[in-house]
Amino acid sequence: MSELVLPQGVKYIDGHRFRAAFIAGAQAIINDRAYLNKINVFPVPDADTGTNLASTVQAVAAELPTDASLGKVVTDAADAALMGSRGNSGIIFAQFLYGLSKSLKGEKLATPAKFVEAARVSVEHVYDSLLNPVEGTILTVMRSWSVALEKFSATSDDFQVILHKSFEVAEKALRDTPKQLEVLAKAGVVDSGAKGFVDLLQGISEFMRAGNLRDIPVFEKPEESVEIHQFSGDDDIPYRYCTEALISDAQIDFVEVKRKAESFGDSVVVAGSPQRLRLHVHTNDPAELFDWLREKGELASMKAEDMIRQFEVSNKRKYPIALVTDSACDLPQEIIEKYQINVIPFTVNFGENSYLDKVTITPDKFYSLLDAAPVHPSTAQPSPAMVSNLLSFLKTHYDSVVSVHISSQLSGIHNLAVQAVENHEDDDIHVVDSKQLSVSQGLIVYRLAQAIEAGKNIVELTDLAKNYVEKTKVFVDVATLKYMVRGGRVSPLKGLVAKLLNLKPIISLDEEGKGIAFGKSFSRKGNMDKIKKLVTEFGQKDRVWNYAIVHARALDRAQDYAADIEKILGKAPAYIQEISPVVGAHNGIGVVGIGIMHE
Numbered sequence: 001m002s003e004l005v006l007p008q009g010v011k012y013i014d015g016h017r018f019r020a021a022f023i024a025g026a027q028a029i030i031n032d033r034a035y036l037n038k039i040n041v042f043p044v045p046d047a048d049t050g051t052n053l054a055s056t057v058q059a060v061a062a063e064l065p066t067d068a069s070l071g072k073v074v075t076d077a078a079d080a081a082l083m084g085s086r087g088n089s090g091i092i093f094a095q096f097l098y099g100l101s102k103s104l105k106g107e108k109l110a111t112p113a114k115f116v117e118a119a120r121v122s123v124e125h126v127y128d129s130l131l132n133p134v135e136g137t138i139l140t141v142m143r144s145w146s147v148a149l150e151k152f153s154a155t156s157d158d159f160q161v162i163l164h165k166s167f168e169v170a171e172k173a174l175r176d177t178p179k180q181l182e183v184l185a186k187a188g189v190v191d192s193g194a195k196g197f198v199d200l201l202q203g204i205s206e207f208m209r210a211g212n213l214r215d216i217p218v219f220e221k222p223e224e225s226v227e228i229h230q231f232s233g234d235d236d237i238p239y240r241y242c243t244e245a246l247i248s249d250a251q252i253d254f255v256e257v258k259r260k261a262e263s264f265g266d267s268v269v270v271a272g273s274p275q276r277l278r279l280h281v282h283t284n285d286p287a288e289l290f291d292w293l294r295e296k297g298e299l300a301s302m303k304a305e306d307m308i309r310q311f312e313v314s315n316k317r318k319y320p321i322a323l324v325t326d327s328a329c330d331l332p333q334e335i336i337e338k339y340q341i342n343v344i345p346f347t348v349n350f351g352e353n354s355y356l357d358k359v360t361i362t363p364d365k366f367y368s369l370l371d372a373a374p375v376h377p378s379t380a381q382p383s384p385a386m387v388s389n390l391l392s393f394l395k396t397h398y399d400s401v402v403s404v405h406i407s408s409q410l411s412g413i414h415n416l417a418v419q420a421v422e423n424h425e426d427d428d429i430h431v432v433d434s435k436q437l438s439v440s441q442g443l444i445v446y447r448l449a450q451a452i453e454a455g456k457n458i459v460e461l462t463d464l465a466k467n468y469v470e471k472t473k474v475f476v477d478v479a480t481l482k483y484m485v486r487g488g489r490v491s492p493l494k495g496l497v498a499k500l501l502n503l504k505p506i507i508s509l510d511e512e513g514k515g516i517a518f519g520k521s522f523s524r525k526g527n528m529d530k531i532k533k534l535v536t537e538f539g540q541k542d543r544v545w546n547y548a549i550v551h552a553r554a555l556d557r558a559q560d561y562a563a564d565i566e567k568i569l570g571k572a573p574a575y576i577q578e579i580s581p582v583v584g585a586h587n588g589i590g591v592v593g594i595g596i597m598h599e
Contacts, residue, residue, distance in 0.1 A: 048087060237311055247293055366584060401430065479592075
């Protein structure tokens, strides 16, 4: 990055100066992100405001053009924020930049008077984006700062003076936030989002006064001895999911969206324009929310984060080691809840409509769409940022993290997790290739969860993980090749032959985690007999620790398997449940899978 030395007495801001100042402010937020997470109590204590704001400003900083006009830089910043914003405060910040871009579009530079007016309009845009603005938050600090800008610009035309004095006013407004919001006073903290905005202003002000991009100060982290309120189990999180969506190709009434979104929950923020907007809302029913949004335009991206799990991670963790998996892992929700397992969702696509596996689409709805949809669904792995952000978040609250994923031969999520660990350069995050999927992956995660509960340390867990992978097998009874043909995994000719001959394949995974044909028969009964024989042989080799069964709208058949295998092994299955949509997309309705693990 080229050196930029500012003169004493800055009379204007151009694109180059805005870019440099923003990067300085962004760095201040990034330096302070851990503290922002710790003091995050409003609107819910999910301890991710720092992570979200840092991610938002990083997304913006990465897209700022060099050697461009002020209008171009601010417009690109607003677009990047709309695309990359995260969390309540992140989307509010995106709307603030959108307001700036509306006022500064086409401008080569801005005098203090022009910038002050743009800031005032931006704050108005922020208030308009909220259905129920709450004072004592980032809103209050933004407004206090904007009013101060106007006040000091009346007596000075020097950006260095105006920005520094208005920053001091914003600092005071931040200190006063507990006087306006009871939850902050109770916790003994200031508002986290407001503190992030003040960090940004501090970085900008210090840069303006230092005048040299290479001399941007590194802000010290708060003392670890600072006492932060720890929330009890009585702290109320009425809505589980923090949801966000980017809707494009639309003509949407902001008021309609805000009011309709409130019917799904609270903390509603709408940023952007009627042609492309970003929505934030806390809800217990993200699936229905996103279904409604699809009627309004194209969902370009979406997010649904589990705030209850984030709260537990930050304040009520059960164990010193975090356990992570992906949504291809089929485990009952009660097991996931009991052991505080963190699940990264895959994406399932029906044409232009995207869903988060098990979050914004349930197995029941998925299988209803599977036959009705004109196109066969496709699946996609989570974004690198989603994987990296979760692992980073968990590592700030746990001693170690174990992340167990679907076979690396079937998906790239294992490699994404490995890459994230390498980027963090953290030896305390351990990534495991399960070499399995669905129910067999679930058994590995389940047993590791029990080992964590039993107090095994991270070294023991990594050894156990390898051992459990080697001891696990899956047998899949495929009802028809129709879905594999539709999904492109089996050629139409082979599918036709199988249909004519009534072939029923049995699928498994080899030692490397690759799919293999393990047998076939000419009837469902023939498949069941063969799988029962395979289970018997597996049980004869060594004592069976446990087994489980999954199915796609084939509960009766799954129960028949359970009754027969219980006679063979002398124990009931650990669980029976529907197979995840991301796995069912490739195997189709009627499939039954049996996962089994040696002691």
